[in-house]
Every structure is written in C-alpha cells, then in structure tokens.
Amino acid sequence: MLPYKTMILIEEKVDRPIYLQITHGLIQHIQSGVIKSGTKIPGTRVLSKLLEVHRKTVVRAVEELEAQGWVDIIPYRGVFVVNDLPQRRFQKLKEKVSPPKPLTKTGYELPKRKFLTDAIFSKHRLIFSDGSPDVRLAPVNELATAYARYLRDPDPRAVLKYGDARGPQRLREILAKEFNRDRGLHLTANNILITRGSQMAIFLAAQILLRKGDTILVGETSYFSANRCFRSLGAELLVIPVDENGLCVEEIPRLIKKGKIIKALYLTSHHHHPTTVTLSPERRLHLLDLASQYGFAIIEDDYSYDFHYTNSPILPLASADRNGHVIYIGSFSKSTAPAFRVGYIMAPEEVIQEAARHRCFIDRQGDTVLELAIADLLENGTIQRYRKKAIKQYRKRLDLFCERMSTGLLADRTDFKRPDGGMAAWVKFDPRVSMVDLSKRADQKGLYLSNGLSYNPEGQILNATRMGFASMNEEELLEGFDLLEELLK
Numbered sequence: 069m070l071p072y073k074t075m076i077l078i079e080e081k082v083d084r085p086i087y088l089q090i091t092h093g094l095i096q097h098i099q100s101g102v103i104k105s106g107t108k109i110p111g112t113r114v115l116s117k118l119l120e121v122h123r124k125t126v127v128r129a130v131e132e133l134e135a136q137g138w139v140d141i142i143p144y145r146g147v148f149v150v151n152d153l154p155q156r157r158f159q160k161l162k163e164k165v166s167p168p169k170p171l172t173k174t175g176y177e178l179p180k181r182k183f184l185t186d187a188i189f190s191k192h193r194l195i196f197s198d199g200s201p202d203v204r205l206a207p208v209n210e211l212a213t214a215y216a217r218y219l220r221d222p223d224p225r226a227v228l229k230y231g232d233a234r235g236p237q238r239l240r241e242i243l244a245k246e247f248n249r250d251r252g253l254h255l256t257a258n259n260i261l262i263t264r265g266s267q268m269a270i271f272l273a274a275q276i277l278l279r280k281g282d283t284i285l286v287g288e289t290s291y292f293s294a295n296r297c298f299r300s301l302g303a304e305l306l307v308i309p310v311d312e313n314g315l316c317v318e319e320i321p322r323l324i325k326k327g328k329i330i331k332a333l334y335l336t337s338h339h340h341h342p343t344t345v346t347l348s349p350e351r352r353l354h355l356l357d358l359a360s361q362y363g364f365a366i367i368e369d370d371y372s373y374d375f376h377y378t379n380s381p382i383l384p385l386a387s388a389d390r391n392g393h394v395i396y397i398g399s400f401s402k403s404t405a406p407a408f409r410v411g412y413i414m415a416p417e418e419v420i421q422e423a424a425r426h427r428c429f430i431d432r433q434g435d436t437v438l439e440l441a442i443a444d445l446l447e448n449g450t451i452q453r454y455r456k457k458a459i460k461q462y463r464k465r466l467d468l469f470c471e472r473m474s475t476g477l478l479a480d481r482t483d484f485k486r487p488d489g490g491m492a493a494w495v496k497f498d499p500r501v502s503m504v505d506l507s508k509r510a511d512q513k514g515l516y517l518s519n520g521l522s523y524n525p526e527g528q529i530l531n532a533t534r535m536g537f538a539s540m541n542e543e544e545l546l547e548g549f550d551l552l553e554e555l556l557k
C-alpha cells in the first residue's frame with residue numbers, strides 16, 4: 069500500500085475544508101501517476117485512521133472524487149481510480165506536475181572520473197573472449213546441492229547472520245591447507261581474506277598500498293583493469309618492458325635510480341596479461357630481492373595458475389617470500405565460473421587485517437553461503453576433478469585453435485605463439501588489417517572479437533588482441549574461425 073499518511077498533507081490553518089485538501093491531495097497523486105489507474109484506494113475507515121481525521125470527512129472527500137470523475141465506487145468491492153482519467157483536468161495540471169518516469173540524468177553535477185569504462189561483455193554466441201572459461205562445464209549441480217544444503221539447515225543462523233569480513237574460517241582453512249601443499253605457500257587462515265573475485269582483491273590491495281601521487285610499477289603491457297584501478301586512486305604508473313620471459317625486472321634499478329620511491333609492483337606471474345608469457349623462475353627470485361632492497365610490495369595476480377597444458381606451473385613468488393612483500397591474488401572465476409564471485413588475497417596478517425577494514429567500506433562481507441559451498445566442493449574434490457576435466461577440453465580446443473590459426477588466410481594475416489596455459493592467445497594482426505574495423509564487422513556478424521585497443525601501451529598501437537580459445541566448444545570455434553576468415557578476405 070502507498071504511504072497515504074505522508075502523501076496527503078492536511079493543514080489546519082488554511083482556508084480550505086479538510087475534505088477538499090484530501091480530495092486535492094489524491095487528485096495530485098492520480099495526475100502525477102503515483103496513484104495509477106485501476107488502483108484501489110484504501111477504505112474510508114483505514115484512510116481516516118491513517119490521516120487522523122473523522123471518517124465522515126474521508127467519505128466526503130471520496131464522494132467529491134467520484135463526483136469529479138476520478139474514482140468509481142463499486143459496492144462491496146471498494147473505491148477504484150478510473151481507467152479513463154478525465155483528460156481535460158489532466159491536461160490542465162500536467163503543466164505543473166510532470167508524470168514520473170525512470171530517470172537517466174541527475175539534477176546535480178555528477179563528478180566525472182577518468183579511467184572508468186564499461187565492463188566488457190558480449191551477447192553473442194560466438195566469442196573470442198579475453199580469456200573466459202566455458203561455463204557449461206562448471207560443476208553447477210554440485211554447487212547448487214551444497215548451496216541448498218546450507219539454506220536447508222534447520223538452524224541456519226551460523227551461515228545467515230553477519231560474519232567475518234575475511235570470509236568463513238572453514239574456507240580459509242581449506243585454502244591454507246591446499247595452497248601450502250600445492251603452491252608452496254606458508255599460510256594459516258589468518259593470512260587469507262576471501263573477496264568477490266580477483267578484481268576486488270586488486271582494488272583492496274591498491275587501496276591499502278597507494279595514495280595519490282604514489283608510483284606503482286607495471287608491465288609495459290599489463291592488465292587494463294588493474295591499471296585503471298591504480299590510476300583511479302591517483303597513482304602514477306611506471307612501466308617495465310615485457311619480453312618472452314615476462315617482466316624485465318633487471319630494468320627496475322635503472323627506473324628507481326631516477327629518484328622515484330616505488331610503493332608497489334603489479335604483475336600477472338603466469339600467462340602475463342595480455343601477452344601470455346610466464347615470468348621465469350630466475351626473474352621471480354630477482355624480483356623478490358629487488359622488493360626487499362627497495363621496500364616495495366608485490367601484487368602477484370596469479371589468475372591462471374590452475375590452467376597449464378604442456379608443463380607444470382611455476383611456484384608463485386609468494387612461496388619464496390620470506391620478508392612479507394607479496395600480496396597473492398586469485399579467484400575461482402576460471403575454476404568454477406565468473407558469476408560465482410569468490411576470490412582471495414593471501415598476505416601477511418597485517419595486510420589481511422587492513423584489507424578487511426577497507427572491504428567493510430564497500431561490502432560488509434562476502435556471500436557466506438556460496439563461500440561455504442565452494443569450501444565443500446574443494447574438500448570433497450569436486451573442483452579439482454572439474455579442473456582436470458576442463459583442462460582436457462581446453463587442451464583440445466587450444467590444439468584446434470593453433471591448427472586453424474596456422475592455416476590459410478588466418479596464418480597469413482596473424483602471428484601468435486602457442487600459450488602454455490591460460491584461456492587466451494595473444495594474436496598480432498598484419499598491419500593491413502584494421503582491428504577496429506575487423507572487430508566492428510565481426511560484431512555485425514554475431515562474433516565477438518576485441519579490437520585490442522585496451523591492451524595497447526600508452527601511445528602505441530600493437531594491432532594485436534587476445535583471442536580466447538576455452539569458452540567455445542570445437543564446433544563453435546570452427547564456426548568462429550570461418551566467420552573471421554570470411555571477414556579477413
């Protein structure tokens with residue numbers, strides 16, 4: 069029911085009878101569209117109680133409304149706003165009250181910030197993504213069962229009440245055990261904060277580490293979403309070259325000698341975003357030494373550690389970090405599906421406590437039920453089995469991708485190196501191909517292919533893009549390639 073009590077103002081000191089004030093108040097709201105045609109007006113007994121007036125006054129007001137043609141009184145059913153509102157009266161008052169409609173603009177000046185862009189998503193069936201998984205393979209039934217089990221608990225208080233901003237202890241314990249065993253980390257639950265995906269983890273790390281004017285090192289090519297996040301906080305980005313072995317960390321002393329104080333460094337240690345190269349073990353150790361020597365933090369975004377097709381992953385920098393420099397970040401977006409927003413920050417306790425405080429500014433806690441369901445799936449091995457199954461599929465898709473990209477016109481117009489893992493390849497296009505035009509024409513044909521602009525370092529056009537091979541099945545991949553070849557002709 070509408071809040072009639074506050075919608076209709078009754079003033080005692082005015083020269084208009086109360087019943088007319090009620091009538092006019094209701095007419096105003098009918099005209100402005102707040103009380104819509106067909107709406108049942110509360111009965112006179114209810115309305116008189118709400119408005120704190122005698123019932124007879126309300127009866128008069130309603131009779132007046134009916135006399136003016138705004139409502140129909142239907143015996144034994146009630147009072148209804150008429151469907152054909154009196155046009156003449158409506159026109160007359162329309163000048164004063166504009167009918168409400170969904171708003172698009174503010175009535176005040178909205179501060180416009182730089183570096184904000186729309187999130188990328190495609191409505192197409194055929195998508196050469198930035199590196200997304202095939203969500204059709206995700207263990208959704210198992211997740212649904214685990215999720216429902218928590219909701220059906222006869223005493224759901226433990227999971228439904230406010231909880232720890234760091235995430236459920238149980239999930240953090242399971243992750244500590246798994247990451248200590250499989251990735252050589254040295255964690256307890258207190259070294260972990262569960263986020264809603266890696267992006268939130270990047271944001272929290274940046275919030276903790278960076279103030280306006282601070283400098284952060286990033287690759288000359290780097291993950292655009294992280295760069296935008298750092299810039300939005302007013303940080304200055306200092307770029308390091310990237311080659312076949314990842315970030316050229318040996319360049320860091322030269323950059324730092326220019327008198328800069330470096331607060332942090334961001335990297336994607338496996339399958340560097342966007343070029344997919346992996347940081348070599350030597351450079352990992354060198355980078356840790358540099359972090360100790362110059363006192364900066366390392367944000368290690370190991371977003372695709374789980375997906376390798378030829379060799380095993382290299383242990384994270386975090387595994388060799390003895391001095392508390394590394395903030396290790398990842399998520400389950402690739403190893404379940406991006407819609408399940410569960411990620412993590414693993415770092416010294418001091419960082420985790422600070423991150424928990426910052427998290428509370430935007431999000432009191434995560435989705436406890438989902439996080440516990442993920443804990444169940446980790447504990448009973450579902451996620452591990454799913455990863456194995458997905459890796460097998462993705463390896464086949466990568467084979468097909470490489471085969472098709474190495475034949476015909478695609479081979480002639482593109483250049484790429486087979487990535488050893490991840491879900492996308494870095495593909496350079498012949499300078500004769502306009503990526504912007506190609507992407508636009510692909511879009512018209514129902515195929516998503518990024519124009520690659522967001523991967524370009526400042527002031528350079530690489531004419532390259534990431535082409536995901538994992539999210540489409542083999543048939544779809546072939547269909548996508550046929551379309552692409554057609555467009556390249």
Ligand SMILES: Cc1ncc(COP(=O)(O)O)c(C=O)c1O
Nearest residue numbers: 265266267291336341371399401
């Ligand atoms: C390098 C990198 N980091 C982080 C993310 C964010 O992923 P999410 O927030 O879904 O965990 C992505 C997404 O693809 C990514 O490519």
